[in-house]
Amino acid sequence: MRSGLPILKAHGSQNDILVVEGRPGDYAAEADVPHLVRQLCDRSGPLGGGDGVYFVDLGPAVPQAAFFNPDGSFAKLCGNGMRCVGRLVLDTRDAERAVVRAGSSDFVVLRAESTPEGVRQTAVEMPKVDFDPAEPVVAVAQPHVDTPLPALHPTYGLTALAVPNDHLVAVVEKFDEAELVATGERITAATDVVPRGANLSFVFPLDSGEIYVQTYERGAGLTPSCGSGVVASRAVWSRLGMAGAGERITVRNPGGVATAWLTGDPAAWQATLQGNASYVYRADVDLAAVVAGTLASVRRDTFVDEVEAFAQSRENNHAVLHAAGVHPSVG
Known part of the structure; x- marks a missing residue:
């Protein structure tokens, strides 16, 4: 030892x-x-x-x-x-x-x-995306794509997938962090609908083809970023026809900026996640x-240049989010 x-x-x-x-x-x-x-x-x-x-x-x-x-x-x-x-x-x-x-x-x-x-x-290169996993994410017919589950949210279309951990993703026209939290809490409580629980991500379209993703993580709540949540959201974005699989989409989180794209068979896309x-x-x-x-x-031997570079990146990211009306409470 x-x-x-x-x-x-x-x-x-x-x-x-x-x-x-x-x-x-x-x-x-x-x-x-x-x-x-x-x-x-x-x-x-x-x-x-x-x-x-x-x-x-x-x-x-x-x-x-x-x-x-x-x-x-x-x-x-x-x-x-x-x-x-x-x-x-x-x-x-x-x-x-x-x-x-x-x-x-x-x-x-x-x-x-x-x-x-x-x-x-x-x-x-992340694990392959699965819209029809052997162990279903939700206790309804699979695949479950862009369809409301009233027990979780009355109107938002939800898509279930595994990457390999369980995720639910909704594309929203207006981002509301409180609504994300409330829906995530309902998912936690609704074990008859989501037996193992699941991470929940809201995807909000930004200008220039970028998207904002924030995730309510199972067992953790709101976090600055969730890597698998970014991948799940990117896959749903293409599953719903919003972008070609191979397009490198900029994904903004409260915690930073990432890029994600998909390759291979649409039934089991291989996702790549790039970021800091x-x-x-x-x-x-x-x-x-x-x-x-x-x-x-x-x-501590601190990497001062790296800390300062990321601080500037964070400031730039939050300026873009604030201009889009997004004011996250984390990150």
């Missing part, structure tokens, strides 16, 4: 990710990993907390990654976090393309051009102190 804990804090669209080089078992017994993750993600702690921890073993030819939610539970994927892991792999190997394995799935990660503000970007993978700081901390909750301070 190691005594030191090397941390890279990064974020994708303001989803804060603590990236730890190595496997979970290098730092804790399997039963103790959830506690370690909770300590690392504690927002009141000296690390500033995070929205999850990605462990990544850079040694194998195909690096192995494992993601844990801030409550310590294991998750198959964090799309925004995978961009951060992908960038670390690309930087470490001085490569333009690499494959990262998370669980039983392999993800192609690609270096992408920086934004005009100087924000570093990575693209990730910004480094915030590096730190080496004492593992025992983190576990015990006695870590008092952290010496």
Whole structure:
């Protein structure tokens, strides 16, 4: 077991990710990993907390990654976090393309051009989109496309899909954050209609072919960005005939700006998600102190240029959203 804990804090669209080089078992017994993750993600702690921890073993030819939610539970994927892991792999190997394995799935990660503000970007080929999953998202006939479910919302057409986690998506003529929250809460309560619960995204068309997507995440509520929510929304946008599958659509969230496009068979589109993978700081901390909750301070090596570049990008993004009448409460 190691005594030191090397941390890279990064974020994708303001989803804060603590990236730890190595496997979970290098730092804790399997039963103790959830506690370690909770300590690392504690927002009141000296690390500033995070929205999850990605462990990544850079040694194998195909690096192995494992993601844990801030409550310590294991998750198959964090799309925004995978961009951060992908960038670390690309930087470490001085490569333009690499494959990262998370669980039983392999993800192609690609270096992408920086934004005009100087924000570093990575693209990730996400899991295939499924409008007719073996385990239905909603307890009605599949596929369920752009059709109201009165128990969830009286008028909005909802589309159900898996990417692979469950999503419901509605295209709206006017964005109302309170309505998003209320509908998301109804989804949580309506277990007879949505047996496992689902993330809910509202898609609001902007000028110049861009779209605004905000997601009410199952178990988390409103978040600055949801990578799988962006992918689900982009797929629904083409399923409803609003854009060709191969078009690179700019997707704005409260947390940042991404680009998404689709390739392959419309029955199982392959989505690519491109967006920021910004480094915030590096730190080496004492593992025992983190576990015990006695870590008092952290010496951070901050990526000042990257932090400032993203701050400018965030300001520009919010100016566009405000001009469109969108004033998110998060991000």
